[in-house]
Amino acid sequence: MIANLGAVLGNFVAGLGRAQFFLLAILRAVPAALLRPSLIVRQLYMSGVLSLIIIVISGMFIGMVLSLQAHHALVRFGAADSVGVLVALSIIRELGPVVTALLFAGRAGSALAAEIGLMRATDQLSAMEMMAVDPMRHVIAPRFIAGLLAMPILTAIFSVMAIGVVGGHLITVDLLGVDAGSYWSQIRANTDIHDLNQCFIKATVFGAVVSWIAVYQGYHSPPTSEGVSRATTSTVVVSSLSVLAMDFVLTAFMFR
Amino acid sequence: MPPIPQPSAADSATLVRVRGLHFSRGTRKIYDGVDVDIPRGKVTAILGPSGTGKTTLLRIIGGQWRPETGAVEFDGINVHRLGRSELYALRKRMGMLFQNGALLTDLSVYENIAFPLREHTRLPENAIRDIVLMKLEAVGLRGARDLYPEELSGGMSRRVALARAIALDPEMVMYDEPFTGQDPISMGVLMRLIRSLNQSLGITSVIVSHDVDEVLSIADQAYVIANGQVLARGTPDEIRASPLEYVQQFLQGRPDGPVAFHYKARSLRDDLLGSA
Numbered sequence A: 001m002i003a004n005l006g007a008v009l010g011n012f013v014a015g016l017g018r019a020q021f022f023l024l025a026i027l028r029a030v031p032a033a034l035l036r037p038s039l040i041v042r043q044l045y046m047s048g049v050l051s052l053i054i055i056v057i058s059g060m061f062i063g064m065v066l067s068l069q070a071h072h073a074l075v076r077f078g079a080a081d082s083v084g085v086l087v088a089l090s091i092i093r094e095l096g097p098v099v100t101a102l103l104f105a106g107r108a109g110s111a112l113a114a115e116i117g118l119m120r121a122t123d124q125l126s127a128m129e130m131m132a133v134d135p136m137r138h139v140i141a142p143r144f145i146a147g148l149l150a151m152p153i154l155t156a157i158f159s160v161m162a163i164g165v166v167g168g169h170l171i172t173v174d175l176l177g178v179d180a181g182s183y184w185s186q187i188r189a190n191t192d193i194h195d196l197n198q199c200f201i202k203a204t205v206f207g208a209v210v211s212w213i214a215v216y217q218g219y220h221s222p223p224t225s226e227g228v229s230r231a232t233t234s235t236v237v238v239s240s241l242s243v244l245a246m247d248f249v250l251t252a253f254m255f256r
Numbered sequence B: 001m002p003p004i005p006q007p008s009a010a011d012s013a014t015l016v017r018v019r020g021l022h023f024s025r026g027t028r029k030i031y032d033g034v035d036v037d038i039p040r041g042k043v044t045a046i047l048g049p050s051g052t053g054k055t056t057l058l059r060i061i062g063g064q065w066r067p068e069t070g071a072v073e074f075d076g077i078n079v080h081r082l083g084r085s086e087l088y089a090l091r092k093r094m095g096m097l098f099q100n101g102a103l104l105t106d107l108s109v110y111e112n113i114a115f116p117l118r119e120h121t122r123l124p125e126n127a128i129r130d131i132v133l134m135k136l137e138a139v140g141l142r143g144a145r146d147l148y149p150e151e152l153s154g155g156m157s158r159r160v161a162l163a164r165a166i167a168l169d170p171e172m173v174m175y176d177e178p179f180t181g182q183d184p185i186s187m188g189v190l191m192r193l194i195r196s197l198n199q200s201l202g203i204t205s206v207i208v209s210h211d212v213d214e215v216l217s218i219a220d221q222a223y224v225i226a227n228g229q230v231l232a233r234g235t236p237d238e239i240r241a242s243p244l245e246y247v248q249q250f251l252q253g254r255p256d257g258p259v260a261f262h263y264k265a266r267s268l269r270d271d272l273l274g275s276a
Ligand SMILES: Nc1ncnc2c1ncn2[C@@H]1O[C@H](COP(=O)(O)OP(=O)(O)O)[C@@H](O)[C@H]1O
Pocket: B025, B026, B030, B048, B049, B050, B051, B052, B053, B054, B055, B056, B057
């Protein structure tokens, strides 16, 4: 039992070491990948644009639920005007980046791991190497960069959907009858640039973490159907847990 | 940039020289001290039962995998002593046809063949187009240029991959099972193509195959590999006339003989009667 635990722990640490070396290799390949913007744009489409629908819809519903709950609680204290603030702060500081990252891991991260795993299984990565094209530069780095860029944009879209447009605004102003002017002015008075900064930093870090885990899992997956499916699953599991853990660390750090 | 290593032993007749190759996969010894010479400008066949390590040998020559001990020299340059950029420069001089084609699935047939040209040359688009169409014409698939890899049969994929492998006019092409999945007509076309690439352009060819008769009919020399050793080497006639029983067994495709058809195991009787 204890020996088992030791082995699991040892595996985990070894995996962490390998993943760090892999990250270094990605970062070394980034400058070369930046010289091929068309590859990055294509990946932005694959991981960013194709994730839009799920992000938009989730943003709407989370904004709606959150404002219902907030109104229900605040109206008892006669603070219904502050619903907007509560919704905006929780979305911008926490839910926006975290939920977007979890959805991104499920939608884009898993697809990324499966795609790269299949490229490995069908020798496409080897074929590139033999054609003297470095897969790190041509396949891995563009996908990593695209994930890094897509996450903040998706988070912004998620937050706008949740707070404005149809989410919080729809429920609070149109359904519960809070004055639109005070909804927005309360939000403006109580959120500042630090909140937006915090949101942006979290989104970027989560984007890097999810993309890193996804390309690592895909690149190292055994060249079998089972290997690829396992890489896909562990991408979602490991990156979701990492996002939640990183969120705690970042929050603790930024609220010091 | 570090200096490009210069050929050490200037032996112009041999392009690839493998010496004392040892290689294992887990506990399994794939190569146990193997010497192979690939003569320049000739067609060399590598024959052997499946699972012997023929693909492995090609990957080791291409510098993808590292031998445990032993040396691989390409044109006098030790492949496994090169830094990354030198290795990549060396690989531009080799083409490799992978066993299942390994076409890039997000690119069309046309773009697959254009891929190495776009990566390594600054040719204008119309020059790339001419080269791609000529290579496709050579493998009889000019009409398939707009298809995607998933729309091709296995044999077609392999022919596209061949066109891609010769796109940069390499000095040497390694063909891994090029004849698998080809109908008799495309088999004949492929054999003539490999031969004519060799004769007109002087491309050194290494063909790994099970199709003993076909490959021996176009090869200048052949190796028979099994159980981690070179069993025989020589001209096709010498191989066919080999007195060694295991070579004959392989050529005639008999299951029983010195080369085990079965993967190493207990006797069937023990396995069936014995406990787990
Ligand atoms: N990724 C791998 N892990 C473990 N063993 C492998 C792997 N790839 C190949 N092998 C082993 O190496 C041996 C040689 O493989 P290969 O070179 O593909 O054979 P061939 O091309 O002659 O059919 C096989 O018997 C196989 O068991």
